[in-house]
């Protein structure tokens with residue numbers, strides 16, 4: 561298969577030897593290559609806590625089960641691929657932003673498309689970005705990532721007649737001050753999000769939930785996370801385009817303070833490969849149904 565524009569800089573794609581399942585996985589928040597123009601006021605470790613650290617590694621086994629894994633290389637604190645272009649926070653830039661601007665809870669909190677904060681009291685920047693700097697982040701990172709995801713989804717849909725997209729994330733054990741929920745709530749081990757039935761057929765969410773419960777996990781659906789832009793943007797269940805978000809609680813596989821993987825890391829990675837194997841069967845069965 562040929563490369564997709566931006567591959568190697570903005571993202572990587574782990575491709576199966578033979579794409580044999582109508583599945584596409586993506587990991588938009590595990591990137592840790594910090595661009596040289598990303599100069600911030602906060603300590604590097606604090607920025608790294610915003611990463612969905614190691615999620616690309618947790619899901620790397622999906623390629624052995626016939627599905628590609630797209631992973632961002634840049635950090636979400638630089639520009640967040642799980643936000644729409646309309647979620648631009650105009651307070652980030654000096655001057656009138658020429659693109660769409662739609663106020664939302666995320667932009668109010670300073671965590672829109674380009675973040676202004678990574679904690680409520682900590683501004684990221686000493687000064688505002690220029691319009692050109694913000695535009696460059698969109699053109700060089702956000703757009704290539706979205707184009708790559710869309711190309712993988714369109715390719716699978718054209719080949720198989722339908723596609724199931726799994727958007728992979730991780731969440732801190734305890735809700736942070738910038739989350740939508742009550743701060744200090746302990747999260748479930750795994751949370752699935754289909755925007756309350758909008759982004760994939762509900763029985764697909766049920767199938768994933770059942771597989772994960774069989775594997776021994778405590779699973780919640782749409783609470784506390786229902787899914788954001790990446791499951792919304794390209795899904796259309798009536799056209800055979802399904803997207804589901806999965807969030808894994810970080811303390812299961814890493815120490816959130818030291819960033820060291822726990823002993824369970826490899827068994828959870830194996831479980832995610834098992835999930836992909838069972839979903840390959842499940843979705844291939846649905847093609848002929």
Ligand SMILES: [Zn+2]
Pocket residue numbers: 589612728729730
């Ligand atoms: Zn995430």
